[in-house]
Amino acid sequence: MDSDLSPQDKKDLDKFIKFFALKTVQVIVQARLGEKICTRSSSSPTGSDWFNLAIKDIPEVTHEAKKALAGQLPGIGRSMCVEISLKTSEGDSMELETWCLEMNEKCDKDIKVSYTVYNRLSVLLKSLLAITRVTPAYKLSRKQGHDYVILYRIYFGEVQLSGLGEGFQTVRVGVVGTPVGTVTLSCAYRTNLAFMSNRQFERSAPIMGIIVDHFVDPPCSSQRPTHMGQPCNYRAPDEEDGGTFAGVQDSQEVCTTSFSTSPPSQVGHSPRSFSLSLSLTFDFFSSFHTCFSFHFLFFLFVCFPSCCLFISLSAFTRKVGAFVNKPSTQITAASLDLPFAAFAPREGEPTISDLLVYPVHLDLLHNILKKSDILLMFRPAFSKDDLLPMDLGTFYREFQNPPQLASLSLHISSQSMADDLDSLPEKLRVYEKNIDEFDAFVDMLQ
């Protein structure tokens, strides 16, 4: 199979698949951070934007992905999986979805690697961007916070879907044929979201989204990792070339941005028509009222046949419509974007004092820490701003105790009051003397 491929093509293909895998993980994890993603288009190629898409790299995520891959590539029988799960403050956890990057034996020997495969992988990444906003876990992740957090885990080897419960659905994001096999990207997501526990939560204050990174097993394991594995270091080590392949440089590699103007011609087709037959119904006089109650009654149940995810907020019900229609973890944390980086533990487990920066969700964090080795990545809203030199957390810390305004102090205000009273008779004399001028001024205004 590989013998038909030139060494350069083989090298390029390995590189494309490797970086595609890394970008896939980035897209999935970033879609579950709980915030909207925004990247800018650039008319000039930078050489660092793989697949001509602006996808930022969270270093810790890249690090974990490389650790999971451990120098291997997704191949036949070796799948890379990203598992997304939910964990509540009560300790209940549930797998929500598993994204699988797989390869099968079906080869496309005639396809051009440096052009067609690359462009199709780019299209597949765009499809992944679209689909990650459609599955039910997206809406859950946008609402994560005090009551639950969204976790991710990357593993390499055999796909494990048993944790998704009965009746899970699968959506195929897309396929790309290559000379060594067909790359397939798909997602299996849970449809039964009913929790066993049903508790009431007091929501004290809105908190920022947290994503907790679970990393379970040493890479290369084909078995399902255990839930209570060893923790990773809190701070990701310096970017190292842990994923070298034969002939593939890692961080020094720039992505392919140059193409020939005479690629092989595509087979022409008559125009294809796709009728979506959406039959949308619209009410043009609609107004959307949303009221939120901050007393949380947190329970989930699934309504059939439309399979809506229903999160009830005590007095007011806010329906989060999940899409379903037809069919231990070893925990890591990471963030070099930590606004409270000074509080981050250097090695080993974090201490409770490190978590006191967010006392509002101390219970949740405390419970999670007690039960498993877990490190947290704090991502407060607006924590990363390209325009400001500092993030919200740093700003808050630095200006937490500002000095009192001079005008508000009692001693100065009483002094000025006495001065005012003394000068009052003089002022009254002046006003009486110039009373005609003042009256004329008032008349002018009218």
Place this chain on the structure above:
Amino acid sequence: MLALLHTILLHRSTGKFHYKKEGTYSIGTVGTLDIDCDFIDFTFVRVSSEELDRVIRKAVSEFKDALSNSGSDGMGQISLEFYQKKKSRWPFSDECIPWEVWSIKVNVVNLANEQERQICREKVGEKLGEKVINVVEVINRHEYLPKMPTQSEVDNVFDTSLKDVQPYLYKITYQITDSLGTSVSTTMRRLIKDTLAL
């Protein structure tokens, strides 16, 4: 509308081409943006290009107004067509050959109260999710894409008028059928308008 049209255009847009002397070209970078729908609990991804967004919004707004004016139970169809230009000899104008057409059919209904509107919004949200998956499925069949053009022919394949991204040449047309079933042929008007604009 915006969710579906932008999802399609996300897949049918590339970065700006920069041709080099040695017969190669490089491609710019496409950024993306998450957009929450205003009245539906749905988020879609669009290309990070305000110019492109303005064009699409204008087209959708015209379609929406046409639907509103057609009566309370009208139907409509909006189409996004990707085409290639083929040079013709004088005095004939360039020929536009469509290679992919997406059509979205819409029904307008009246809803009696807020509860019905809420139910409708949820259903529309779910439907949108399904349709995004349909779009992705079709696009990933990789059936046909125009050959990458040389520098002299790039305007026959791509819309190079935008500063930051480069979608394939496209046009948006719509057709309204009012409650009586009469077809209001806005399609012809727009086609003529687009042809003259070319």
